[in-house]
Structure formats: C-alpha cells, structure tokens
Amino acid sequence: MKRRVLALVSVGVAIILLLGAMFWLIQRDGTAGGQGNATTAAGEAVQDEASSPRNQSSPIEPRLPNEESFARVAESASLILWADAETGHFKAESKNSGNVWRSFPEPAYWGDETTSGVWRSNLLSPVMLEYIDASSSKSQTKLTNWMEERGVLEFEELDDGFRATYHFKSTGFKIPVEVALRGDYVEVKIIDGGITEEALSLLNLKAYPMFGSQPSIDKKGYLLLPDGSGALARFDENRSNDKSVYREPVYGSDLAFYNEVTNRSEVKMPVFGLKSGEQSFLGVLTEGEEYAKLFAAPAGSLGNGNWITAEWQYRIKFFQSTDRRGVEGFYTFSKERFEAAERSVRYYLLEGEDVGYPAMAAKFRDYLIQERGLQRLPSGDGDIPFFADIVAADLKQGPLWDDYIVGTTTGEAERMLRELTDAGIGSITAIYHGWQRYGYSSHGGLLPADRRIGGNKGLESLANTAGELGGKLLLAANYSLNNSGRGGFWSLNDGLRNLAGTLLYQPLPAKEEDVPIVSPLYSFREALDDLPEYGKLGVDGILFTGGIGSSLNTDFNSRNRATRSEVLDGQQAVLAATADGIGYAAAENASFYSLPDISHIHRIADDYSYDIFVDEAVPFAQIALHGLVTYTSEWGNLRDEYRSDYLKSVEYGAYPAYVFTAAASGAFKKAYSVWYYSMNYKDWIDVAAEQYERLNEALRDVQDAFIVDHATLAPGVKKTVYENGQTVIVNYNAEPYQGDGYVVGASDFAIRKVDIRKEGKAYE
Structure with missing residues (x-):
C-alpha cells in the first residue's frame, strides 16, 4: 500500500514539474515581441536575441x-x-x-x-x-x-x-x-x-x-575622371539618350584575367572627383586600390544624378582553355577572391571659390607629400632639363637571318650631345635605348652592352661625357619580356601564366613573333642582380620602359606565383633599390604607385580618350606633380599635331624630349620595333634648340614651383599660374588673343610675372 502511494506521489510531482517547465517556456516565448523562433505577421523568422x-x-x-x-x-x-x-x-x-x-x-x-x-x-x-x-x-x-x-x-x-x-x-x-x-x-x-x-x-x-552625387542643376559642375592627364565630364541634363558609363581598372588591366578592349587610356592615378556649386570632393584610393575600378555615371545613364565611385573587385572573369593551344574553352570566375588587408577611399571635402580641378589637384599633391613622402625639387637657377632619347640599334629581317641596324654608337652619341650643347641646349639627360645585345627587339639578359655600338667601355665613356656636359645618362631597360633565353630564362618555368595556367605572350607584329612575358618575380630578381653592374658603368640611372613602374599583372606560374598586391610591392622595392643604388630611377608613363621612388615620369599622358560624354582634358596630373618630379610629354619630333602639342607642353609645364639617331631616318624603315622615321638629330637640332630656348623662358624660374591655378580665359586660350606669380598664357587660335594690357600671338604663348587671377574672371 505504501509503495502504491509513493508511486502516485512521484507521478504527481513529475506532472507538476512538467507543467511548470511548459508554462515557463510559453512565458519566455511570448515576451519581447515574440523573439526566439517565433514568426512575424509577414511570415519571416526573427533571429533569437541571444544570437543577434x-x-x-x-x-x-x-x-x-x-x-x-x-x-x-x-x-x-x-x-x-x-x-x-x-x-x-x-x-x-x-x-x-x-x-x-x-x-x-x-x-x-x-x-x-x-x-x-x-x-x-x-x-x-x-x-x-x-x-x-x-x-x-x-x-x-x-x-x-x-x-x-x-x-x-x-x-x-x-x-x-x-x-x-x-x-x-x-x-x-x-x-x-x-x-x-x-x-x-x-x-x-x-x-x-x-x-x-x-x-x-x-x-x-x-x-x-x-x-556627393548631384543632378545637373549647376551647369558649371562636372565629374573629374583619371583619364589620361585628367578629364572633365560636365553636367548635362540633356544626355538622357547616352547611357555610357566610365568603368576602368586602377593601374590598368591585369593580363591574368579577361579584359574588355577599349580605347581608353590606362588609369595611372587612384583619384576621382565631383564639383557642384561652391563645394566639391576629391576621392583618393589609399589602400587596396590595385583591386579597384573607377565607376562614373553621368546624369541620365544610371539615374538622374551625376555620380562617381570606387568599385572594389573580388573576382574577375577569366578564360578557361580546354586545349593546349588555349583557343577552345569557356569563361568563368576564380574560386578564390582577391584579398586586401583593407580597402579605403578618402573623400577630401572642398568648399568656397577654389573647389575646381586645380584645387582638387593641389589637395592630391598635399596627400603625395604628407602621406607618400614626395619632396619638393631642389631650387636652382640652372636651365631646364632636355631629354634626348637615343636609339642604339634594332633588328630587321634579312635574306637568311636578322640584320643588325646600328642607329647610334656610343661614340656617335657623345658627338651628338656635344653638338646639342653647342646649339644652346643645356642640362641634357640622355636616355640610351636598344644598347643590349642585338638591340631594341632583343629582350632578356640585357648586360653586357652590344660590342657593335661600343660595349660596356663605350657606355662608360658616354656616361662620362654626359656628366662633363652638365647632364646625365640613363639606360632604358625592359625587364617584362624575354625572347633571347639569356639569363637562364625558360618560359615554361619563368613565364607569366594566367589563371588557366596558359603562358602569356606579347606580339612582335613586324617579326610575326610572340615574345614571352616574364613572371614579375623573375623580372625583379633579374633587375636587382643587374644593379651592381650598372653602378660599375657609371650611369646615373635607369628608365624602366615595361612593366616595372607602370603595369601590374597577377602571376599564376607555380614557381613564381604572385598576387597583384605582391607585384606592386615588388616593383616599388626594385624602384627604391635603383634610386638608392644608382641614384636615379625613372619610368615611362608611370603609374602613381611608383612614387616617390622615381624622380622622373617620361612621356606622361597629356590628353584623354575622347569618350562621348567627356568634354575636355585638364592637366590634373601635371598640377599635382609639378615641383615634385620632372616629366615630359610626347617626343617633340613625333607629335601628332606638331604646333598645338608643343603649346600643350608649355601649358602643362612639361620639359622637352626628342628621340634621335645618328643614322639616317630611313635606316629603321623595316625595323622590328623602332618604327619612328624622323629621328636623325641633324634634321632636328635647330628646331629643338629654338623650342628649348622658348621653353626655358617659360619654365626656368618655376622648376621647383607648384602650379596653383589653371583655367580657360577664352575658347582656345589657357592660363597656368605658378605659386611665385609667374603666369603662362597659351593661345591655340589662328588669331592673336588680346588680354588686359597684353597680347598673345597666334599659336603662341606669353609669360607674365603677375598673377592674372586678379584681372578678371576666367572664361566659363
């Protein structure tokens, strides 16, 4: 009997405990607006408070x-x-x-x-x-x-x-x-x-x-694009029929992936901007920019506003080949995403009267000085530099094998420098191209210099002569290609591969040859190994003409695998070692990640890509750089529009540059790489001396000065103002321009020692 009573009591206690637990759960789930796993009226589950x-x-x-x-x-x-x-x-x-x-x-x-x-x-x-x-x-x-x-x-x-x-x-x-x-x-x-x-x-x-997006209410507003030297897309509310947008990778495309073919200039600067009314902003990509594109949409293309932004890339399409030739296959995306420690953009905010592209460029210059370590050029009262690119040699097809074309031996180059000096051209920086064995079209294993143009001894003598005449000697070097096999290069082990594992080549059309592209890490090792030898030659520096300082490619070669970020870091290390070890590093049409390790940007872009919605080129890059590094525009004897391009170099503060040979211009008519037909220096020496004298007038006193303003005074008339008050007015028109107390001749320029910003409003 007692056992039955105890059993009943135990069952009762268990039932009471069970009912209590159920009541507690109901109370808990019914509080705080139905949290936990309850369902809202919209039928959507709401996360539990403890896990959110x-x-x-x-x-x-x-x-x-x-x-x-x-x-x-x-x-x-x-x-x-x-x-x-x-x-x-x-x-x-x-x-x-x-x-x-x-x-x-x-x-x-x-x-x-x-x-x-x-x-x-x-x-x-x-x-x-x-x-x-x-x-x-x-x-x-x-x-x-x-x-x-x-x-x-x-x-x-x-x-x-x-x-x-x-x-x-x-x-x-x-x-x-x-x-x-x-x-x-x-x-x-x-x-x-x-x-x-x-x-x-x-x-x-x-x-x-x-x-910062704005509709096209302010007719003087615009988007600033890093296209070429810089370009403006002015606000226009009537562009509704044009659905074009701007979308370009920062620092150019990556050969390891699929790239859309466009006629746009590569983005060399990690910047963008927008101006409307009396306020604007400058965007500067400061971290992870190698994995970014710049995206701009004028009003009417994607919305009624004008807007511009960074588009951060995590995967890019690539071609997965299914045959050995790399012809058959399909497009897909990488499984792994690009990783950067951080991806950041700074929006510098400007307001007041000075909010246009000159003020944006000045802000970017401040960033380069304060954050990137650039320093103002040393002041001096000497002549401006003159850059003479000298072609040593190249190859052309012969009846049985390639023929060697001698353009300028080291001895001829010395005589050329003396004659240029005697003509009144001072402070010559000579840049010697095609000096390596077999000349300009031969890549890889650059040293020693070809004996047919003077060999290493000739380079030493040329360097001494350049210094005696008050100038410098730079050797042009391209470490991104190798078609000679010199230096132990084997494309299977040391060639650049895309994500599909396919070896990549650069065509040499005149020879019907595909030249292997070198793995970046291999090229860095080769360049660093050559630095001591350059030092022994007594040259003043190296001009990097391919890859290093200008373009970034991911490498999927298992022996030299490198991300785009690692390639950027490696290039900066090579440029810094060159500047430290030789004294001077330069790059052709350099990307801005190469700053401050380079002292000179050769043949910098001074135009834009002529997109249908872009209105004009502006010297944004030149405003930011002048007084910090030297730069040139296109070679004076290869300009598309001879007179106007010369005037643009004056407007943009660019130093003169010409490409010369001692050989007759027709000597390179069938060359594989050097396709320039008007290079004999004797044909150009008088013109070069005359233009150098005029450019020296305009730029001699502002070599270390910042550009503080740039504007259009009238259609076809531009002004550039330096911080010391010197102003250069350039007239591109066929008729003289009448200013307030001055006249600028047709297709000419004038120099004033006053700040004409106080003399009236610029043309809008």
Whole structure:
C-alpha cells in the first residue's frame, strides 16, 4: 500500500514539474515581441536575441534615410560627421558654411528620379554588389543591393566614426564598412577580413556610391575622371539618350584575367572627383586600390544624378582553355577572391571659390607629400632639363637571318650631345635605348652592352661625357619580356601564366613573333642582380620602359606565383633599390604607385580618350606633380599635331624630349620595333634648340614651383599660374588673343610675372 502511494506521489510531482517547465517556456516565448523562433505577421523568422547583437536593425525597406534621425558621431576642426543607425548612411557638414556632403541622393531632387526596378534601390542603398552562383556553369552575374534584399544592419559607434555591417538577407553576404572623420576628409573602409559569403560568390561591390552625387542643376559642375592627364565630364541634363558609363581598372588591366578592349587610356592615378556649386570632393584610393575600378555615371545613364565611385573587385572573369593551344574553352570566375588587408577611399571635402580641378589637384599633391613622402625639387637657377632619347640599334629581317641596324654608337652619341650643347641646349639627360645585345627587339639578359655600338667601355665613356656636359645618362631597360633565353630564362618555368595556367605572350607584329612575358618575380630578381653592374658603368640611372613602374599583372606560374598586391610591392622595392643604388630611377608613363621612388615620369599622358560624354582634358596630373618630379610629354619630333602639342607642353609645364639617331631616318624603315622615321638629330637640332630656348623662358624660374591655378580665359586660350606669380598664357587660335594690357600671338604663348587671377574672371 505504501509503495502504491509513493508511486502516485512521484507521478504527481513529475506532472507538476512538467507543467511548470511548459508554462515557463510559453512565458519566455511570448515576451519581447515574440523573439526566439517565433514568426512575424509577414511570415519571416526573427533571429533569437541571444544570437543577434542588440544594435542590429530591423529589415530595411528601400528609402531615403530620415535626416532627423541622424546623430553626431564625430567632429573635427572643420567638419561634423552625422550617421543614421538604421541605414548606415552618413553626411559630413561644414562648420564654416553649413554645406553638406551626403552618402545618398539629394532629398530635394529625389522626387524627380525616374529610374525604376533594382537600379532605383541601388541608388538608395549604401552598398550594392554583383555576385554569381559558382556552383552552376550556366549561372549569370547578378546585381543586388542591401535595401533591395530588405537586409539588416549592425551599427556600432567608434571613436572617430562608426562601423556598419550589412547583412544581405537573400544572398547571405555580410559586408563590414567603417566610416571615419579625419581632419578635412571622410574615410570609407571595407574590411575584407570580415566579409562572409555563403553559397554565392562576391564579384565586386560599391560602398556609398552616391556620395556627393548631384543632378545637373549647376551647369558649371562636372565629374573629374583619371583619364589620361585628367578629364572633365560636365553636367548635362540633356544626355538622357547616352547611357555610357566610365568603368576602368586602377593601374590598368591585369593580363591574368579577361579584359574588355577599349580605347581608353590606362588609369595611372587612384583619384576621382565631383564639383557642384561652391563645394566639391576629391576621392583618393589609399589602400587596396590595385583591386579597384573607377565607376562614373553621368546624369541620365544610371539615374538622374551625376555620380562617381570606387568599385572594389573580388573576382574577375577569366578564360578557361580546354586545349593546349588555349583557343577552345569557356569563361568563368576564380574560386578564390582577391584579398586586401583593407580597402579605403578618402573623400577630401572642398568648399568656397577654389573647389575646381586645380584645387582638387593641389589637395592630391598635399596627400603625395604628407602621406607618400614626395619632396619638393631642389631650387636652382640652372636651365631646364632636355631629354634626348637615343636609339642604339634594332633588328630587321634579312635574306637568311636578322640584320643588325646600328642607329647610334656610343661614340656617335657623345658627338651628338656635344653638338646639342653647342646649339644652346643645356642640362641634357640622355636616355640610351636598344644598347643590349642585338638591340631594341632583343629582350632578356640585357648586360653586357652590344660590342657593335661600343660595349660596356663605350657606355662608360658616354656616361662620362654626359656628366662633363652638365647632364646625365640613363639606360632604358625592359625587364617584362624575354625572347633571347639569356639569363637562364625558360618560359615554361619563368613565364607569366594566367589563371588557366596558359603562358602569356606579347606580339612582335613586324617579326610575326610572340615574345614571352616574364613572371614579375623573375623580372625583379633579374633587375636587382643587374644593379651592381650598372653602378660599375657609371650611369646615373635607369628608365624602366615595361612593366616595372607602370603595369601590374597577377602571376599564376607555380614557381613564381604572385598576387597583384605582391607585384606592386615588388616593383616599388626594385624602384627604391635603383634610386638608392644608382641614384636615379625613372619610368615611362608611370603609374602613381611608383612614387616617390622615381624622380622622373617620361612621356606622361597629356590628353584623354575622347569618350562621348567627356568634354575636355585638364592637366590634373601635371598640377599635382609639378615641383615634385620632372616629366615630359610626347617626343617633340613625333607629335601628332606638331604646333598645338608643343603649346600643350608649355601649358602643362612639361620639359622637352626628342628621340634621335645618328643614322639616317630611313635606316629603321623595316625595323622590328623602332618604327619612328624622323629621328636623325641633324634634321632636328635647330628646331629643338629654338623650342628649348622658348621653353626655358617659360619654365626656368618655376622648376621647383607648384602650379596653383589653371583655367580657360577664352575658347582656345589657357592660363597656368605658378605659386611665385609667374603666369603662362597659351593661345591655340589662328588669331592673336588680346588680354588686359597684353597680347598673345597666334599659336603662341606669353609669360607674365603677375598673377592674372586678379584681372578678371576666367572664361566659363
């Protein structure tokens, strides 16, 4: 009996405990608005509070942020940074004027926006991205954005700004972004280490793409593109029929991947900008820029506003060959994404009267000095430098084997320098090309110099003569190609390979030959090994003419594998070692990552690519560089438009450069690489001396001076103002230009020692 009673008591206690537990669970799940795994009225599961940060937002709808909900998150001497914890959008406000730069479209004009579909939410969203389903060979790239997916946001305030982590609900991406206010700029940084992917693969993303965007209300507003020397796309609300956009990789394309063929100049500067009214911004990509493209959309192409931004690349399409010849195959994307420790862009904010491209270039110059370590050129009262490119030799097809063409021996080069000096040309920097064995078309194993043009002894003598005449001798060197096999090069082991493992070549059309492209790491080793030998020759420096200092390629050769970032670091190391070991490093049409290790940029771009929506070229690069490094434009005897290109070198502050041979111009008519037919120096010496004298007038007193202004005074009339007050006015017209108290002749220039910014408003 007692046992039965005890059993009943035990069952009763168990039932009571079970009912209590069920009641506690019901109470827990029914509180806090139905958290846990409860379902909302919309049928969407809400994450459990214990597994989700308390600062995570609710799913967002595509909309403009409510500016009344913005909170102050940082402050500097001149700016206030405001942020919206619901969207992660921000705005920077000037303390002086109250001007505002927003990371989203201007609310006052959003009602006029006609774009619909996903692109409408793209314009509203703080983050948009492209992705692909890599598990399917038939998958197509798709575009999405955080607002379109009704994503959620983790928001956290930092000491100088905030961190916003965007959760994409449908695709599963998580993108962490940090925004900070630092003095006169706002920095937007993508944290690659915090990006997560699920089943889909991230291709690229844009963070706050609409920052500073403006409709075409201000007819004097424009986008600044890093095309050539710099180009302006002026605001035009009637461009609605033109859907063109600008989308180009920073520092040029990467041969290891698929590249769209365009006629645009390579992007050498990691900058962009936008001006509207009395405010503007300059964007400078400062970290991870080798994995970025610049994207610009004039009004009417993608929305009613003009906008420009960085597009960060994580995967690029490549051709997967299925045969040994590399002809058959298909396009796909890499499985591994590009990783950079950080990807950042600074938005320098400008306001007032000086907010145009000259002010943007000045701000970029400040960045190069303060952050990249460039220094002002030494002051002096000597003549400007004259750059004489001298071609030693090349090859052409002969009846049985290649014939060797002698253009200029070292002895002839010495006589040339003396004659140029006697003609009145001073401070000559001679650059000797094609001095290696078999000349200009022979690549790899450059040293020793070919005996037929004087050998190493001849180079030593030429270097001595250049120095005695008050100049320098540079040797031109291309380490990116090897068709000789010299130096132990074997393309299978040491050639550049794309992601499919295919060896890459550069055509030499005149010879019907494909020249192997060298693995960057191999080229670095070869260049560094040659430095002691260059030092023994007594030359003053090296001009790198291919690869090093100008272009970046990822290498998938297993023996020399290198990422684009590693190739950039390696090039900088070679340039620095050259400057330290020899004394002078230069590069042809250099990319700006080569600064400050180079002292000279040879044949820098001074035009733009003539896109249908681009209006004019401007000397943005030259304004930023003048007084910090020397630079030249195209060779004077190979100009497309002889007189106007000469005047442009005056306007842009570029030093004169010519390419010469001692041989008759027709000697290279059938050469494999040197296709220039007007090079005999005796044909050009008088013209070169005359132009040098005029350029010396314009630039002698401003060699170390910064350019502080540049503008159009009238159609075809430009002015360039230096910080010491010297002003150069260039008239491209066939008729004289009448200024206030001065006249500039037709197709000519004039020099004034006063600052004409005070003499009237520039032509608009």
